[in-house]
Amino acid sequence: xxxxxxxxxxxxxxxxxxxxxxxxxxxxxxxxxxxxxxxxxxxxxxxxxxxxxxxxxxxxxxxxxxxxxxxxxxxxxxxxxxxxxxxxxxxxxxxxxxxxxxxxxx
Numbered sequence: 001x002x003x004x005x006x007x008x009x010x011x012x013x014x015x016x017x018x019x020x021x022x023x024x025x026x027x028x029x030x031x032x033x034x035x036x037x038x039x040x041x042x043x044x045x046x047x048x049x050x051x052x053x054x055x056x057x058x059x060x061x062x063x064x065x066x067x068x069x070x071x072x073x074x075x076x077x078x079x080x081x082x083x084x085x086x087x088x089x090x091x092x093x094x095x096x097x098x099x100x101x102x103x104x105x106x
Contacts, residue, residue, distance in 0.1 A: 018064040018087070020045060034066070049075045059083030068092045 031048040033041060040046040049071060061084050065076045068090035079086035 018062040020047070020058065020061055020063045037066070055079055055082040055084070058086075061085070063087070064089050066090070 031050045033046060033048055037046045049065075055078055058079055059082055063079050063084045063086050065072050065079065065086060066089050067073075067075075068088075072088060072090070076086040076088045
């Protein structure tokens, strides 16, 4: 939801405001922006993580990364390293991964 030129999300018990939202939905080649956020893409308020090779443009900005997997977590970490105030927003109760780590060859 757009609020005073910023994206606003109302969660179960809190609200998050950000000047930009980066959607990190996972697999390369399958970039997907959720339908409720799609109208904000042309305004530059929402983008997909795959659209950004350089995150320095997000420095000193509040950014919400939507997702729970590795791509979302990596995007949030890289945004933080680039100087952004990054927050991770997920619809699940915990982070998700593709499976257990592979055992090292002995």
